[in-house]
Amino acid sequence: MIHQGQTDQSAYVLASGWACSYKILPGGTRQIVDFQVPGDFLGLRSVLFRTSDHNVEPITPVQASEVKQRDLLAAFTATPRLAT
Numbered sequence: 001m002i003h004q005g006q007t008d009q010s011a012y013v014l015a016s017g018w019a020c021s022y023k024i025l026p027g028g029t030r031q032i033v034d035f036q037v038p039g040d041f042l043g044l045r046s047v048l049f050r051t052s053d054h055n056v057e058p059i060t061p062v063q064a065s066e067v068k069q070r071d072l073l074a075a076f077t078a079t080p081r082l083a084t
Helices: 044-049 069-078
Strands: 010-016 019-024 030-036 055-058 063-068
Touching: 010 044, 010 069, 044 069, 063 069
Parallel strands: none
Antiparallel strands: 010 063, 019 030, 019 055
């Protein structure tokens, strides 16, 4: 769903299913850093930092809603506490 190094500027809200975040280490191995469950944001860091520093892969079938960068940043501008 999201790939390490990707510069695509979208995030997602997971509606159903499970996903995991992982990094590819220099030796080519994978380190799982988190599991996402319904209600979690996917790719929020890639929007805020402009480049994804990890991968997100579904573990089960998932449904997710895309949140465009411009909409997310507009919400953060209008409601700064939401960003924190």
